[in-house]
Amino acid sequence: MPSDLAAALASGRPLVLDGGLSNQLESAGYDLSDALWSARLLADDPEAVLAAHLAYFAAGADVVITASYQATFQGFAQRGIGHDRAAELLARSVALAREAARLAPPTDRPRYVAASAGPYGAMLADGSEYRGRYGLTRAELERFHRPRLEALAAAAPDVLALETVPDADEAAALLRAVRGLGVPAWLSYTVAGDRTRAGQPLADAFALAADADEIIAVGVNCCAPDDADHAVALAARVTGKPVVVYPNSGESWDARARRWSGRSRFTPDAVRRWREAGASVIGGCCRVRPAEISSVARVLAAPPR
Numbered sequence: 001m002p003s004d005l006a007a008a009l010a011s012g013r014p015l016v017l018d019g020g021l022s023n024q025l026e027s028a029g030y031d032l033s034d035a036l037w038s039a040r041l042l043a044d045d046p047e048a049v050l051a052a053h054l055a056y057f058a059a060g061a062d063v064v065i066t067a068s069y070q071a072t073f074q075g076f077a078q079r080g081i082g083h084d085r086a087a088e089l090l091a092r093s094v095a096l097a098r099e100a101a102r103l104a105p106p107t108d109r110p111r112y113v114a115a116s117a118g119p120y121g122a123m124l125a126d127g128s129e130y131r132g133r134y135g136l137t138r139a140e141l142e143r144f145h146r147p148r149l150e151a152l153a154a155a156a157p158d159v160l161a162l163e164t165v166p167d168a169d170e171a172a173a174l175l176r177a178v179r180g181l182g183v184p185a186w187l188s189y190t191v192a193g194d195r196t197r198a199g200q201p202l203a204d205a206f207a208l209a210a211d212a213d214e215i216i217a218v219g220v221n222c223c224a225p226d227d228a229d230h231a232v233a234l235a236a237r238v239t240g241k242p243v244v245v246y247p248n249s250g251e252s253w254d255a256r257a258r259r260w261s262g263r264s265r266f267t268p269d270a271v272r273r274w275r276e277a278g279a280s281v282i283g284g285c286c287r288v289r290p291a292e293i294s295s296v297a298r299v300l301a302a303p304p305r
Contacts, residue, residue: 005063005112005158006184006216009242009280014300015112017246017283018056018064019293025052027289035125036079039071042089043081046096053100059290060297062109063281064100065161066093069118070125072148087151094155114186115157117174119165120144130190132167132198141173153181160185164222164285166197168205178214186217186244186281191227194234202231206238219244222285225265226250232277242280249287266292271299 121129250265
């Protein structure tokens, strides 16, 4: 499935992805404790989302991910938002990222928009996105994901980001759900060691995407930086596709105290390792901010060692 982004990946030039959208919004003073998380601001304060995207483009990102991770028709319905309005908000997530690309400081590098589609567990807002195994069949998961993916695809992003997928069964459902949409996708698992969060061997999970024409990149996100090291090389070897990697900072979240602790392990040396292992798109997830993305851009701009 040809696209400008697929051609950029085929060129071999690594692309800089953005960092955590939620922490950028929280640092600007926004409360994201609502079940809709950052998706709430698509309706309540779209200018805040635009500003967050602009911060990452200004930091050197080539690709930003939309604020639609937790945006679903079911989740919006629980807030009294009807189907048509929800579809408008999904389309707005892509439009805001496009507008940020237009308003950001000029560059000779193309800018791309990845439309986020989080896992089923993100809609539940109970942490099950890091466990998988929801008790649903693949067919039920496909029926959940397809309408949102159709709405996002209709807004014409450069790629659909099927991200933070904890379970190979959900990945199989997503691979079916993106068929025929006319927009390429990447598939990104959240992992622990060499397994998905649901406990399946990561090699088997990656292999699901090897022959999927719609999938133009495979990788991991929302994991520890150390876990990304093994996963990047494995994804490249198993699928033969470009690899996308955007882990967390490496700090730990204390759910009881509701705070992060520990030190960041998202370092320039880690970025170099991922590049050397074959990663084509590199950025960050939770707790990775514009300053870190600027470091990613500097590392990727330098000749490989």
